[in-house]
Every structure is written in structure tokens, then in C-alpha cells.
Amino acid sequence: MGIDFRASMQPSGELEVRDVTIGFVPITCSSPLINAAAMGIFGQYGLNVTLQRYTGWGELWIAYVAGELDATQMLIPMPLGIHHQFAAGQRDSRLPYITNINGQAITLGSQHMGRVHSAEDFRNLTIAVPFDYSGHNLLLRDYLALGGLDPDYDVGIQVMRPSDMVASLNVGDIDGFLAPDPFNQRAVALGAGYLHMLSKDLWDGHPCCSFTVADEFATAYPNTYTTLLRAIGDSAVWTDQADHRAMAAETMAGRAFLSQDPEVIAAVLTGEFDDGQGTHHSVDDRIAFRPYPHETYAIWSLTQLQRWDLAPREGYHSAADYQSAVREVLDPEAATPILQALGANTTQRKTETIIGRTFDPADPLPWTEKQVNS
Template sequence: MAIASNKSQKWNNLSAQRGQIGDLDMMCMICGGFHMTQDHWKFLQTMPQEPVDLIDDLVKMGIYKSESLNIADTLNRAELRKALFLKMAGKGDPKRERLCNELSKAAGGFDQAFAAAFGPKSAEFFGDATKISASTRRQFLRNVAIGAALVTLSNCGRNGAQQAGPDDEVSDAVDVSELEKTDLRIGFIPITCATPIIMSEPLGFYERYGFDAEVVKMPSWAAVRDSAIAGELDAYHMLAPMPIAMTLGLGSSAFPIKLASIENINGQAITVASKYEGEINGPEDFEGFSIGVPFEYSMHNLLLRYYLATGGLDPDRDVSIQVVPPPDSVARLEVEDIDAYLMPDPFNQRAVDEGAGFIHMLTKDLWPGHPCCAFAASDEWIDANPNTFRALNKAIIDGCGYASNPDNRREIAEAISERRYLNQPVDVVESVLTGQFEDGQGNQMDVPERIDFDPYPWKSFSHWITSQLVRWDFLPEERADYDDIADDIFLTDLARELAEEIGQDAPEETFRTENLKFDEFEPDEAADYVRRQIDEYGM
């Protein structure tokens, strides 16, 4: 509602200026600004061909203002390219792409246009324009005009089928006037699994859907759980098993939670202290180890137990599994408080970077495409804010789609590495998101699927999680109604519906066969699966 109000005020203010700007100005129905709208090509054809005359017209129209040269004082070239070029190029509109390409060619390329028009020396160059040749000054002004035209295009919102970018306007499918709440607090743990939740603040996905959202860094999963129960947060970044555990009252009082969408698939690893390099070849080699996991009700704990058992180790007897908050994990490894951990990134890569450990195994090699973290909200909050919840979930799913594109990973790494988010070196986060990394054992790896972002909450995920809660005595077998748990907690149908509304593909099926490293999981045979595991491994 706040965005709608601000746009209305902007419309009124700009409308009052209309008579002062001239007959050529046109008000954009999307952003409320004066620039070329509806038919850019027709408008361009009426523009002067001489660069200096074009500059004059752009100034008169209010599209380009001479004060914009001050941008050079606050924005470097890389920031400008991200702010202007990335949000307009390659969005699926051939006309826009052709126009951008033609403008860049006229200036000799985007680098030259931006460097001359808005680069670090542009203010100095413009200030000295009277001292240099007319041809050089004319070329500079021409490039400024081209830069202004690019700014104009970047201010336009997306067209119907156009792929979303991080700075597009609010989706046409979202009626912000219907949102029950727009100021939101969303808790997160500073790990790369939270990428869609975190990046949606700096890259504008929350704003696009009408929200003034604050992402709140939390110290541990226990703190996320407790803050959720206390009502201190609107929505949460949770480990995929947490909504099941909290709804069923495992480890806390029962507090119904819905798993709205998956944040990431894969994205974890087993990291071992450097002193054991060359000694760890399989699960049996972990006997006697102290091993960290981020939370009791986590995929990390369940996957670690699954792995250890295949080596004949009883996770409750032959090793010591400790709950370690992810931000503490590298330090605990360095001081030999733990021997290894199965943690989310970037802490596996950070251990390699610090020389504290090596990566023994990526969890995608235990279960390709396994879920890890999820976007969740309480039943109570969803009931009180149904429209807000729907739009917020859509923002997260939209963000997942953007993060799933490998071409966007470096930009995302830069955005989420900041102190207020992950507080990690950019190169470490890039190593995780791109899958180009050193493993700490002298190998340079290229594993693009090290982490990925698929928001679809397969109900087979729920069945496998529930089966392992039963296997390891977290959940009594008589309470394991697999179908009811999946249907009540995993909002698979809604996730599909929202994905389709924003143009993403989503499966029609809700279950699939899950292929793990040591076995195959058929969700309709979950109880038998547990019995087979116990029969084979004795636990």
C-alpha cells in the first residue's frame, strides 16, 4: 500500500509539471516518470540526429538532467553497469535488445559509452570540455545522450512475457492494496542456503511485490524457532525438517508451521579437519569423531546419519554428533573442538580458505537434488495475512528462479556477501555459487550443481524426512502418517500455482522417486524403506 500511495503522489506531482516540460513528454504508466513509453521506436525516429541537439531535447523532456553527471562522484563503473545494463539487457524483448545493441554500437560499445558518459573521470572530462576539441566534446555529449537513452529504457517495467530481472517494477499480478501487511521481518541464518531470502532485499524482489521487508540475521536455528513461536518474525528461513518437527511438537511445544517453498537444493558438504587429510576414505573412517551439525532437526543431521550407517557406524554410539551454529563451525574445527562437520556453505569452503579443513564429500553426491532449507511461516500468521503470504511466497519463488540462473550467480554473490548478510569474502561465496572451488586436497573442482535453487516442495521430500525421523527415534512410528504430514505441511500445490503465475515451469506431480547414493526411495513405501534400512545396516 505504501508503494501505491507513493506512486500516486509522484503521479500528481509530475502531472503538475507537465505544462512546463513540453508537448513531447509522455508519462510512463509503470514508473510514473517522463520518458519514452508505449512505442519507443516511433519516438526515437522523431528525435534529432545530432548528438548536441538530442541532449538539449532530452533535457527539455526531463529524461536527462545535467545533474546526472554527479553520478560519477558516487557510482563506479561496475555499479553503474549493474544498475543500468544488467537490468535491461537480455530480458526476452527483441526490440529492447536491438535498441540497446544499436545504442552501444553507436558509442563504440557499452564500455566506451559508460566510461565516457558516467565513468570515474566523466565529471572532470565534462568540466574540461571547453578546453578540448569540438569533435571530442561532441563525441562525449553523444555518449552522454546514449547513456541517457539507456537510462530511459532501464526505467521501463517489464512486458507481459518478459523474464523478470532483479529491479523490475511490482508485478502486474500483485495488487498491493490487498496486502494486509507490507512492513515485514524475515529471519535468516547467514548461509548460502538462504540466498533467495537474502538477495531479495538488495536486489529488489521484495519491493517488486509491494513489501518493505527487513531480513533479520539470526544466530542459530534454535533462535529462529524460538522467535517464530514468540511471534517476533513474520516469516522464516528454516531447515526443511523444522516445519515438520515444530508442527508435531518434536523438540519444542507444538507450533504449526507451513513449508511454503524450498530455498535451495544441494549446497552442503562434509568437511574434515586438515590433520586427517589422507585418512578419510569412507563413512567407516569417522569412528570416534566428534562431528558438528547445525541443528538436531536438519537435513544435515539426517544425511550424516544416513551416511555413517552405511559404514556400519551407529550415529548415537560410535561418533559424537554436536549441534554447532554454522557461524561457529570453522572456529570449532580450528581449535579441535570437533573433528568434522556436515554444514551448509559457505562454511565448508571457508574452512578450505582458512586452511582449517578439506571437503570430503558434497551432499549432492549423497542425494542429488536433495532439499536443504525452506521458506516457512506459521499457520497463525498465514491465516491473518493470506494475501501477504501469497505475495511474499511469490517473491521468494521469483528470487529462486533468478538465483537458479548460473549467469546471475556472481552478481548475487557480491550482493549477499556484505557484512549485514553473510559477512563473508566474495570469492568464497562465488566458489560456492558457481561450483568452481578448491577442495582443500589439492584439487580444483568444477561442479555447477554444488548448489541450486529449485523452489518446488516435492512431497516425496516430506516422506523421506519423516522416514528418517522414525528411523532415528525422533518420531514414534505410530505418529508417522506420511500422507497427512506431507499434505498438511508442504504447500506443494500453492508453490506450483505461484510459479506458473510468474512464468516458471513447475511439475504437475507431487511425488517422485528419490535416488540416493546407497538406495532408492519410493515415497509410497516409506515405512518399508525404514525397515529395509534397519535390516541392512542394523540401525
């Protein structure tokens, strides 16, 4: 399916390099990267981009840390973990863009329909998440803890590649998953499960994935870095428009990208979907593409990594410590002029509403406490 797209801007000066390798995982969160490749946007900006596909976040993490990728799609906690070396491997990184907000769901096996109504009902269930360093894991844990469960003891949280989740659900190896689309909608289409809730029901406007660039690449090739952001920004703004969503689904469905039924992808992107419980929904921001890298996103992620022992607490005594840590990674200075030129919102979010509570980045320390009700 051909789409006549015209770049909104020009390359940023003389490109130091044109060949760029970018990693991605085939989920709808990667839409801005996929569409930039599929619609020839990278090429219009003079870039020769290779999209390197990975089926899981662990292998992508390893490849990025090893220097095999210049840039990559990443779950937002991942560049924080890699830059600050919270886990294996370190590489200085910049996060200029959020590739998507919302776009996830909790899907449960059909046998649980009518039995699971709230977090308390998850006791003794096995729930898959795509990675430890993921918003999926952190949001699920917060949801369960607020329901009085200890996520480390009362629920089996299992890391699994997104592409394996539907099959595992279908054969009963897991009871459900909190995962990216299109796999939630695919489970519904196959009759393997139903949507318990969208992730936006927990935190409307939450971040999922980011576009992360190796610091040495951005430093050595500043014009290429800026041009990459222009191309991806152009793609994100185009993809976010409602009248482009169905076209994007067709473009992204091919084997080189998502390799999924375009009708399943369209249900996610357009927000016109069935939940597997007999109800049709119209949710135009089931997933959205608003790239500005808000500090609230990263500070909350850091507090939750600490809360669940995925990041150290030492050296974090005040809001300024959290702000300093995330500012080493976030790069709004590179993103802002591009997004403003495209008419996208660049106003910094001051607070977030997460499962009915207000997260204020000026007071992050209480959010590092486990708060599990015995």
C-alpha cells in the first residue's frame, strides 16, 4: 500500500553518516520507527536506516550494550538502567523521544471471565510481562500492591517475549499478561483471552517505549542525530492523526515489520475494538504518539525500579537527586525545537495521575516504599 508522504523539514546540515542501524521489537509501540521506514521518510531525509528486529527485550538490551546498534526503541526504564548501570552492561545514552503513550492492556485467559474483577483476584495467578525493566512490570506491581497483594509472593510474574504470550495463554501456561499490542487484541481475535483493562485505565497518558540513542553516536554525528529526530518526529505526528491510523495498520502489517493481521493492528490503532467479553469499544487514544520526553515519566520509573529492587536507593535523598539522574538521559533540548516546528505539544507535565493517586516529581521518595498491605 503506497502512501504519498512529504517530509516537513530538511536534513540538519551535512550528514556526517547516512547509514544508521536502529533496533526495534515488533509491537505497535514502534509505529513511528516502522512508518518512518515503510513510508520512505528516513530516505527523504537522506538517511539509510536499517531496522534490526528483535523478538525480545533481553536480546535487544545485549545488542545495544555491545554497540551493535546506533539507536533503538526501548522500554522507558531500559535506558535509565543501561546509562546508570543498574543491571548488566553500561552505555551512555540519550532519550529524546517517547515513541508512544498508552497502548498496553491486561489480558486474561477466557477461563477467568467473570471470576477476576479486581487486583485482589490475581492471587496465585501467573501473569507475564515483557521485561523486568518495563513499565508493564512496574504498573502491574503497583496495581497488585494497591490491591493488597505482594507481587513477589502472591502472584507469579513471569518475563516472556511478547510474541510468545498468546500461545502460552492459549495452552494455559500463564493466566494472563500485561503486554503491548497487538498481542492483547490478537488474543481476543483468537478467542484465547479477553481484555481485563487497558493500561490507560491505570494511568492515562503513561509512557511505554522510547527512542534511545547512544551518546557517542549523537556526539560524533550531531547533524545525523538531529535529522533522525526530524524524520521520526515527522512520522510520529503523522501516525498520531486519526485519519491515518487505518492506513498505518496496513503499512505496518507486513513481514518486515509487525507480521500480524492488519485488522488486529487497525483495532488497536483506531481504538475501535472488541474486548472479548461481548462489548465493542471506541477509545481513540488506546495508543497515541506524542513524543515529548516528560521528566515525570522518567522520575516515576526510577522510583518504581527502586521500589522493587531493580535500582539502588543509595545517593537518592531528594527530588533534586532524581531530577539530576533522569536529566543525564532525557534530551528534551534536542526534541523541543523539532516538535514545536511540527506543532506537537512540548509543555512539561507537572504531575501524573496513577491508579487514582497524584504523582508529584517534587516528592518522589514516598513512591519508593513497597506499600504492600499484609
